[in-house]
Amino acid sequence: MIHLNTYGWNDKLNQLKQESAYKALSHGRVTVVHRTCYEVISESGLHQCELTGNMMFGKSDFELPCMGDWVIFQPFDENKGIIVDMLPRERIxxxxxxxxxxxxxxxxxxxxxxxxxxxxxxxxxxxxxxxxxxxxxxxxxxxxxxxxxxxxxxxxxxxxxxxxxxxxxxxxxxxxxxxxxxxxxxxxxxxxxxxxxxxxxxxxxxxxxxxxxxxxxxxxxxxxxxxxxxxxxxxxxxxxxxxxxxxxxxxTPGVREFGLAIDDPDSLAKMLEISDFTESCRFKDCEHINEPGCAVLEAVNCGILDPKVYESYLKLRKEAWHFSTSEHEKRKRDKSFSKLVDEVKKRKANL
Ligand SMILES: Nc1nc2c(ncn2[C@@H]2O[C@H](COP(=O)(O)OP(=O)(O)O)[C@@H](O)[C@H]2O)c(=O)[nH]1
Ligand SMILES: [Mg+2]
Ligand SMILES: [Zn+2]
The missing domain is CATH 3.40.50.300 (P-loop containing nucleotide triphosphate hydrolases)
Incomplete structure (x- = not known):
């Protein structure tokens, strides 16, 4: 028998499993993803699994199981299975x-x-x-x-x-x-x-x-x-x-582009350790570009803050803003598209 604790299984995951309608079935962790086939390690060994149609329906690529996910599956034959549920994802x-x-x-x-x-x-x-x-x-x-x-x-x-x-x-x-x-x-x-x-x-x-x-x-x-x-x-x-x-x-194979998928650009200041300065800016909504009384600019000018770190902050922030706006726009677009589809359906029904 394989001890899934070595793969990270714990009480918390077990509790999450109890909330699933499929809690009576086996669970395991996705170790490899081939196009539509998932290798799942479970207590009884490695299983080659596929997804039920339900699991695929209406999902974006990034919502389908990936390496590391914990899934619930129905085993069949000796080493095959069908994935019927996935535990809520964390730390992706x-x-x-x-x-x-x-x-x-x-x-x-x-x-x-x-x-x-x-x-x-x-x-x-x-x-x-x-x-x-x-x-x-x-x-x-x-x-x-x-x-x-x-x-x-x-x-x-x-x-x-x-x-x-x-x-x-x-x-x-x-x-x-x-x-x-x-x-x-x-x-x-x-x-x-x-x-x-x-x-x-x-x-x-x-x-x-x-x-x-x-x-x-x-x-x-x-x-x-x-x-x-x-x-x-x-x-x-x-x-x-x-x-x-x-x-x-x-x-992972070399990842050349590791774009920022950040929703909260403000958290950047904290990560790059410049939030001590941002807190002392005169204006609460200071963008640290050219405002009077900007403590970040002051820190750069008097040499406490490395200008390269400051530049890096601005660049990453711009990218993060870009990401969160485009994410927002995309959601809006998806919404209006489904609205359109609904309307067309309605009109057809009225004909
Ligand atoms: N000199 C030296 N070469 C290393 C070291 N680690 C890896 N390499 C070499 O770097 C090359 C690339 O290694 P690889 O593990 O394939 O890199 P990956 O693409 O990041 O997975 C190989 O020729 C390794 O032998 C190290 O600590 N010192
Ligand atoms: Mg490699
Ligand atoms: Zn400022």
Whole structure:
């Protein structure tokens, strides 16, 4: 029998299950999603499941089950099943679908920690780290900055200076797959039953870190795919792995665009640690751009606040505003469209 506690099952989830009309059926966690097939790990093992029509009806893509979701299913045959219900989602990591503004796609749910992985070469980019951090905090997930390839030459002092302003919001680890001690430290940071997602550009060592943490080759890294020339994009590729007697690790392919899906742009000031200043602005509705008595501008001018952090704040805020307005517009549009459909139906009925 498989103990689902190691996958994060707990009393709270069990209570949620009792509220479902299907509480008598089996439950499990989605470990892989293929187009319409979901691999679900349950107490009795792995099941290949499909959704009932009801579960699909009227849903946007991002509302369908994703990796990490807890579902209720009716098993049949030896290892098949039909998903009939899904427990309310929590702590979801979204990515913006490329080319669209408000369309989001769920990467994983029930995430406890997100390791933002960057490598200590050209890849290190504090602005990008801020961006990931803000998105992750918004989802109530704990961000951790993992600076990998610490065996390479880098200026530690300079890096520490760069991450200073966000170190309160997220712990920073220096790691190398060639320095076991650093992997051990990272490992101790992952508690039993916790779910950890690895995000960051391709090539920074996410899959290598997962392998090092599991002390075996559970995932393909770019080394392997280069030498065999295949395997990198196979659909059966596993992304969720269980670490021995500990947490659940989720690898993601390099996410180039990790758009902000934030509804509350004001929370940004807090995340970037400039809310101490915003509270001292003369006007309550100060936008910190050119208002008199703006404490944020003052802090920039007298060198307390790094102008780069300030710029980053403005940029992220603009994007977040853009997102929340377009999300709002989209809802309005959907509403008026369904109204139109209703009217057409009515008119037809009257003919
Ligand atoms: N020098 C060094 N190379 C690493 C380290 N971690 C990973 N790599 C290498 O970086 C490349 C990309 O690793 P991979 O795990 O596939 O990156 P991913 O795309 O983020 O999953 C591979 O050639 C790894 O061997 C590290 O700590 N130090
Ligand atoms: Mg990888
Ligand atoms: Zn201000």
């Amino acid at each position: 990591l979204y990515r913006k679908k490329s080319g669209t503004i408000a369309d989001k796609q769920a990467i994983a749910s029930y995430v406890d920690k997100a390791f933002i992985v960057q490598s200590l070469d050209d890849n290190f980019n504090i602005r990008r780290a801020e961006r990931f951090m803000v998105q992750i905090l918004e989802e109530k997930i704990k961000p951790i900055l993992v600076l990998n390839k610490a065996d390479l030459d880098f200026d530690k002092q300079k890096i520490e200076e760069h991450v200073k302003h966000i170190a309160h919001q997220m712990p920073v680890f220096f790691t190398s797959i060639h320095q076991p001690q650093t992997i051990l430290q990272l490992r101790e940071f992952i508690a039993k039953g916790e779910t950890v997602v690895f995000v960051g550009s391709s090539g920074v060592g996410k899959s290598s870190l997962v392998n090092a943490l599991c002390e075996k080759s559970v995932l393909l890294t770019s080394d392997i795919s280069v030498s065999t020339g295949k395997g990198r994009h196979t659909s059966t590729r596993r992304e969720m792995v269980l670490m021995d007697a500990s947490g659940v690790l989720i690898d």
